[in-house]
Structures are given as structure tokens and as C-alpha cells.
Amino acid sequence: MTALTxxxxxxxxxxxxxxxxxxxCRLFSLNDPRESGSGNPGTTNVLRIGGRFPALLVLVFDVLKGTVPVWYSYHLGLEPVYLACVAVTACLGHMFPLFFRFKGGKAVATAFGALLPLGLxxxxxxxxxxxxxxxLSGYASLAAIVAFSLAPIFTWLIKPDYAIPVAILSSLIILRHRPNIIRLLRKQETKIVYKNNK
Incomplete structure (x- = not known):
């Protein structure tokens, strides 16, 4: 592994x-997403507690957190296995943030952002x-689980060299959704509830 990697x-x-x-949430004087709603500091929970505009801001930034380091790594010529490491590390930062007592979110948007450099x-x-x-379902968690379960297959069909790295990234996202999977099986998962902006 090189110093650049x-x-x-x-x-x-x-x-x-x-x-x-x-x-x-601090900017809009909203409740801390780690202590409100589902307790998950991510787009879906901010949508529940603050409405669409704050959630959109969170979504855009979280996507960029995955896109920027992977895009630069991709154009710097890092091999696919190291690109996977960069993508996974960005998601681990979101899940276990150094600056927020290691209590983070599911990293769905960040993982999606990490896939953007592979092609629109x-x-x-x-x-x-x-x-x-x-x-069809109303469940953001189920949508994420299905989409990232299919992601390695889509990648294999379009850019096969990156199928294994994407499979690694997808596995991380699915594992992070274990509590959601349990709630879905028990029919206890909460659907997205839209709230008008204040």
C-alpha cells in the first residue's frame, strides 16, 4: 500500500x-438526530424531524462525502481494491465519526456517492x-437493502472489474441495517413520514 493510498x-x-x-439540525435549531426520531443521524431521520429542505442538505453533503475521495482516488489511478478501501473507509467515517463520539448513521447516501465515480x-x-x-413499500431501509443487494450484480454487468469492490461496500451497508432487517421481519419498522417545513 502506497503513501498516496x-x-x-x-x-x-x-x-x-x-x-x-x-x-x-443545529443550523435549523432542530433536535439532535442522534437523540430524536429513530436516533440515526441520516437523511431519513432528518426528514422526519425537520422536513424536506434540511434533509436535502444532509443528503447532498453525505453523497459528496463518498464521491469526493473516491473520485480523486479513481483519477489518481488507485487499483479497484484500494478504491473499495477508500469507499469503505468513507462509510466507516460516517458510521463511526471521529468528531461525534463514534455515533453515526447507516452511510447509505455516502455509499451511493462512492459509486458515482464508476459512472452515472x-x-x-x-x-x-x-x-x-x-x-412500493414506503420503507427507506428496505429500499437501501434491496438496492445495495442488487448493486454488485449491476456493477458486474456494466463494469465487471469493480464488482468485487462494490460487493464489499454493499455488504457493509447491509450489515449496518441488521436492526432494520429485524424490525422489518417483525413488521415493526417505521415508514417515512413527511413533515412540512417550518
Whole structure:
């Protein structure tokens, strides 16, 4: 592993550790997302407690946390296995943020952002899968689980060299959703509830 790879891993983790959900909620004088709603500092929970605009800001920044380090690593010529490490590290930063007592979110948006440098076609198919499941079920967690379960297959069909790295990233996201999977099986999971902006 080269010094450049180590540097990109450090940047990815530190960038991932910036919790946009917490900062956006502070900006809009909302309750701390780690202590309100589902307790998850992510887009869906901010949508529940603060409405669409704060949630949109969180979504955009969380996507960029994955896109920026992977995009730079991709254009710096890092091999697919190291790109996977950068993507996973950015997501680990989101899940276990250094700056917020290691209490983070599910990293769905960050993982999606990490896939964007592989091509808009691939990202669009994954996003479409997420939207279809969300529309049919109303569960953001189920949509994420299905979309990232399909992501390695889509990648293998479009960019096969990156199928294994994407499979690693997808596995991390699915594992992070274990509590959601249990609640879904018990029919205790909460659907997205829209709240008008104040």
C-alpha cells in the first residue's frame, strides 16, 4: 500500500466523520438526530424531524462525502481494491465519526456517492431500484437493502472489474441495517413520514 493510498484513506475517513445531519439540525435549531426520531443521524431521520429542505442538505453533503475521495482516488489511478478501501473507509467515517463520539448513521447516501465515480449509468440504475422499492413499500431501509443487494450484480454487468469492490461496500451497508432487517421481519419498522417545513 502506497503513501498516496494511505493519505486517501485518511482523507476519506475524516471527511466521512463530518456528520452533516448533526450540523444541519443545529443550523435549523432542530433536535439532535442522534437523540430524536429513530436516533440515526441520516437523511431519513432528518426528514422526519425537520422536513424536506434540511434533509436535502444532509443528503447532498453525505453523497459528496463518498464521491469526493473516491473520485480523486479513481483519477489518481488507485487499483479497484484500494478504491473499495477508500469507499469503505468513507462509510466507516460516517458510521463511526471521529468528531461525534463514534455515533453515526447507516452511510447509505455516502455509499451511493462512492459509486458515482464508476459512472452515472450504474448510479442511475441503483437509484432507480431504491426509488421503486421505496415507492412500493414506503420503507427507506428496505429500499437501501434491496438496492445495495442488487448493486454488485449491476456493477458486474456494466463494469465487471469493480464488482468485487462494490460487493464489499454493499455488504457493509447491509450489515449496518441488521436492526432494520429485524424490525422489518417483525413488521415493526417505521415508514417515512413527511413533515412540512417550518
Amino acid at each position: 494511505i493519505l486517501m484513506l485518511a482523507i476519506a475517513y475524516l471527511l466521512g466523520s463530518i456528520s452533516s445531519a448533526v450540523w444541519v 449509468g450504474l448510479a442511475s440504475i441503483i437509484l432507480l431500484s431504491w426509488l421503486i422499492v421505496l415507492y
